[in-house]
Amino acid sequence: MRRLLPMLALLIGLCSEAALLVAVPQDVLADYERLVAGRDVRTLRDYSGPGARRDTVEMILLQQALWLGGERAAVRFTTLNSYARILNEVEQGRVVAGGTSAWATDLSTRNIRLSRALIEEGEYVVGLYALAGNHAVLRTRPAQWRTLTAVTNRAWINDVATLQQLGVRHIESAPTFAMIARMLKAGRGDLTLASFKPTPDLSFEVEGITLTPLVGYKVAMPGSRHFPIAPTPRGERFARALDIGLARLRGEGRIRQAYEAGGFFNSRVAEWTLLDPRRTTAPARISPRPP
Template identity: 40%
Template sequence: MKISLFVVLLIAFSQPVFAGLVVKAAVAQDVLEYYNKYLKGRDPLTIDSFKDPGARRDIVELILFQQALSIGGLKSRVEFVGSPSYTRTVMELKSGSILATGNTIWSQDLEGADNLWSSPSTVRPGDFVAGLYGKPDSIAKFKKMEIGKIKKLNIVTSSVWKSDYKALTDAGFKNILDVQHWPLMVRMVGNGRADLMLSSFRSTDDLSFTDEDIKLVPLPGYKVALAGGRVWSFNKDFPQSNQVIQAFRKGYKNLEDRGTIRRAYKECGFFNERVKDWKFVRAGS
């Protein structure tokens, strides 16, 4: 029997409330801004479909994060704290400056941190693939090129995104430009300082996205695999963290058992059937 999100959340409202507890979760500042624009005043606990073009993986994860806590019985306020970089987010999580990460992060970046509890990975091996995105007029030219020449184009990413950077170097890209923030990557491609950038696929008809008033589309036929697990993580030393972790553990299992996480990833285009036959870019190819 299919259980609606409304029913699940209604059941959850009968669970314990931890008065006065605020769940502080770090989120990249640019993602937080995109998230607030996406919500448009809506209650994230009531959102059950991510088929609209504005949905993307990181926004979906912020919504699922809150729903997992609510379904698990925690009715405390969630406060997303803007973070200037991925590295800063991981550092503040480990130090206990914040309780949790609003978005999933790479599990390999948390190795050796005994003071953390992390969820199961939301992606299975081979699940995380990205496209090579560029301006539409540039992509029209690049798709006529051999892959060897494409690997010599300027592609922008961030070295602090270790999995992204490693994926590009392992695939044989020669000219990798290193910047810190997603909006700057988009602008660099938009103004021609870079030819391509990595991005998760989207649910739009042409798999495109528009950020910073710049439309980017993927190079058809090619994709890049990123290795590792993606997890939500919590600092166990944070006050009342045990209650939060137990609620999230329960809510996560509910979402996973109902297939909600994978469905949400599919609806926003992150898991995308339309690119299943595209070739992986590999070294030597």
């Protein structure tokens, strides 16, 4: 038995240092790999470059926060394209966390631990995006939006509520952002909500489909966003390290720096009209049909 104890201790240590499985969508992972381009994320300070956006800089911040919090196990990303599926896998403990942030309201009814906030109440401001070249939509004004069809994922509860409160009466649902873009290209919808990007005209591409914002308007979405973490012993350890690191990153200004590099906090829209999403309107009709 005495001879077995050192071996058991070694095996326990190896298990504790096994890779941390973190779920992200495939398109986010592809852009993250373009952005990182082989750099060591632990020492990375320049968050800008091809692939930079809210989701990809969050993947970097997650790893930096874990390292600063004392977690030495490597992170291994696995791909799940459905937001709801990622939350389910986290809740069941099959992955230790989601690698991009989720709304606190989406997690409130789930057995999921929330990290410290990456995006605090009042910080989340997005644009209304339409297919590039669709001038009939791009030139519309708020009073006309009730005649348009928005496309979003009905699992994104805050997005649906915000579109309703903006007066949009008809909302189509698609399970991934790539499918949302395809629906806009096919004319099965007119606009969607999306975070701003660091490109000169704030546009971005999804599977070769270019989306561009309705110039002059930005939308404040209520709520805070957090990394979702599994309710497991390893998730508890993950959360402790992550929260320590996130506190340090925020104190050093690196969370804001990362979001600015990703275009999410964007000075180009500083003078745009900020719309209040909390005004009451008639509820929208949401179609669950996939594209």
